[in-house]
Amino acid sequence: MHHHRAEHWVVVSGTARVQRGEETRILTENDSIYIHVGEKHSLENPGKMPLELIEVQTGSYLGEDDIVRFEDRYGRETPK
Numbered sequence: 001m002h003h004h005r006a007e008h009w010v011v012v013s014g015t016a017r018v019q020r021g022e023e024t025r026i027l028t029e030n031d032s033i034y035i036h037v038g039e040k041h042s043l044e045n046p047g048k049m050p051l052e053l054i055e056v057q058t059g060s061y062l063g064e065d066d067i068v069r070f071e072d073r074y075g076r077e078t079p080k
Contacts (some may be wrong), residue, residue: 001068005059007035009043014051017044 010019010032018025018033019042026034028048035041037059045051 001040001065003038003068004021004061004066005057006037007041008056008058009033009035010054010056012052013055014045014053015047016051016053018042018044041052047052047066 002038009016009027011029013029016027016031018027019034019040020035021041025033045055062077
């Protein structure tokens, strides 16, 4: 989640599984999704092909320290 930015993701190639709030969607090439400011979200590649996407960030602040992690199966830390 981010307090100050929204994101728009466009899948260039591969398959994306997007969790946005309580909704889960599968996106493929040329599909897109908008993540609102303050909306919990996650991204996963459920396929065998590499996932490539374009992320456009908009908002009053775009710093990486605006990331709020609720859980992280990859062992990353929340930026400080």
